[in-house]
Amino acid sequence: MAREINLVPDIKNEMIKTLKLRNFIFFLCIIIASASVAVTFIFGVIVGGQSIAINGKTELLQNLSSKLNSYSDLNEFLTIKDQVGNIASITENKTLTSRTFNILSALIPTGPDTIQISELKISLEEDAPVYTFDAQANAGQAPYIDYNVLDSFKKSMAYMRYDYGNYVDKDGNTIPAYCMIEKDPSGVYFLDPESKGMYAYWTIFAEGCNNFSEEELKTPSKDDNKDNKDNKDDAQNTQNSQEENINNTTTNNNTENLTSIAGYDLEDYEGTKVVRVWRTPQASWYKVNPKVTDPYMNENGEISNVAHFESKCIKYNIVIKNKVVTKIDDTTNSCNLVLGDTDDDRIQILESSNGRDASEQLVLRFSASLTLAPEVYDFNNAHLIAVAPSKRRNVTDSYVQLQSIFGERAKDCQEGDTACNGGSN
Numbered sequence: 001m002a003r004e005i006n007l008v009p010d011i012k013n014e015m016i017k018t019l020k021l022r023n024f025i026f027f028l029c030i031i032i033a034s035a036s037v038a039v040t041f042i043f044g045v046i047v048g049g050q051s052i053a054i055n056g057k058t059e060l061l062q063n064l065s066s067k068l069n070s071y072s073d074l075n076e077f078l079t080i081k082d083q084v085g086n087i088a089s090i091t092e093n094k095t096l097t098s099r100t101f102n103i104l105s106a107l108i109p110t111g112p113d114t115i116q117i118s119e120l121k122i123s124l125e126e127d128a129p130v131y132t133f134d135a136q137a138n139a140g141q142a143p144y145i146d147y148n149v150l151d152s153f154k155k156s157m158a159y160m161r162y163d164y165g166n167y168v169d170k171d172g173n174t175i176p177a178y179c180m181i182e183k184d185p186s187g188v189y190f191l192d193p194e195s196k197g198m199y200a201y202w203t204i205f206a207e208g209c210n211n212f213s214e215e216e217l218k219t220p221s222k223d224d225n226k227d228n229k230d231n232k233d234d235a236q237n238t239q240n241s242q243e244e245n246i247n248n249t250t251t252n253n254n255t256e257n258l259t260s261i262a263g264y265d266l267e268d269y270e271g272t273k274v275v276r277v278w279r280t281p282q283a284s285w286y287k288v289n290p291k292v293t294d295p296y297m298n299e300n301g302e303i304s305n306v307a308h309f310e311s312k313c314i315k316y317n318i319v320i321k322n323k324v325v326t327k328i329d330d331t332t333n334s335c336n337l338v339l340g341d342t343d344d345d346r347i348q349i350l351e352s353s354n355g356r357d358a359s360e361q362l363v364l365r366f367s368a369s370l371t372l373a374p375e376v377y378d379f380n381n382a383h384l385i386a387v388a389p390s391k392r393r394n395v396t397d398s399y400v401q402l403q404s405i406f407g408e409r410a411k412d413c414q415e416g417d418t419a420c421n422g423g424s425n
Contacts, residue, residue: 094379095124103337103376106386107160108405113149114138116357116407128339128374136355136363136410150352150366157346157370159389160337164381165311167200167277170263170295175202175307177382179209181274189385197282200383201274202307204264212262263293264307279309279383281316283325301328309383337386339371346370354420355410362420365410 100122108115115137123130137149167175181201183189190199204210256273258266264275285297285306295306301316313335319327340346352366375381413420 095377096379096384097122097124097377099377099384102384103162103372103386104405106337106388109153109156110404113152114404115149115153117405118407118409124377129372129377130369131372132367132369134365134367134409136357136365136407138357138361138363147352147364150349150364154343154347154349156389157338157340158343161313161333161387162335162337162373162376162384163311163313163333163387164335164375164384165309165313166382167202167279167307167309169307170305172304173211175277176208179203179206180277180383181269182383195280195282197278197280199276199278199280200309201267201269202277203272204261204266204275205273210262275307277307277309280330281308281318281328283318283328286318286320286325288323312381333387335373335375337373337376339373354413356413356417356420357410358408363410 104117104120108117115135117133117135119134121132123132137153167180169175179202181203190201191197192199202209258273260266266273267276268274281297281301281303282295285295285303286299287294287296290296293305295303297303297316297318299318299320301318313333314330315332315334317329317332318325319329338346347368347370350367350369352364355363355365357363376384376386415421
């Protein structure tokens, strides 16, 4: 039996193990150092490449900048570009201060009890527009100085309303605002003398003001269809000729011979073919048994099959007796023109005193302030009008008719003028 005898001392074994560990650590150090060198080299390549790329882009940008700055119209171009980019936000925040005249013609009474403004200040700095004005009240009859006029004016603020919305065609599509003519050349809204209803004109053939199909453009007028009824052949030839003529004249913007188009009756206004669109509903629109294509308004004031005005404030209701419309009620108006919960909140009378106007007539001078609904000057609220407290719409928005609203400031009572100084208030 063979036996192995370990003649190596224990100290020798420990030394051999230590040498192996040293060699292994040395080997790891060599590998780590090599990896570090490789990583450093890679990073160096990347950094160097980035520096080269950055230098190249910098040089390119400098060349482009030099070329751009060499343009003589650069400043004008940048200004126009900036303005075009801001059109949307400018339009969104645009205010129409021209509506002031419309509002004043509804606010200020011009009947026997008159009020004239001598100075008006409009502040648009707050969330809602504020009117501050000096005025004079005249009762129109002796004793002229009458606080009832001012008191009535103050109480009328609770009944002031405004209305806005969109004109729509018979299919309910919004008609662009630039396609509508709402006032005559003197600035007065169109008002029918019989029904007292308001209306506007739709410039139906203007660019961008209709979306007619080719078939609708070929639709002959009502009067043309009546020609030569008794002669079928002649009627057919006439209709074909008219259809071709209508198509050609419409294409050439020559519409002077048309009396209707696409189901709309045409009128002549200022040398232009237009369609009358009612702002206030008409009693004739209510029918017990309407045809599918007839203009129609139901008991709740909902309108269809006719171009009309869709109000954002007024809800119409009709009163029917014996199947006949006796009244169209427009009292449901949710848009208050003057803000405030009480008479004193709606209009603040800052001061009042007796005085004499330019014709030496006794009047009551006063200063007042009131706050309007913020929506009244908003550009996005189209076709806005003020509604007077007598439940009639304001239709006196013309510079000629508004002259009576403004007047020279009344003079202070002079010493010795007992009628002015001693009047009972």
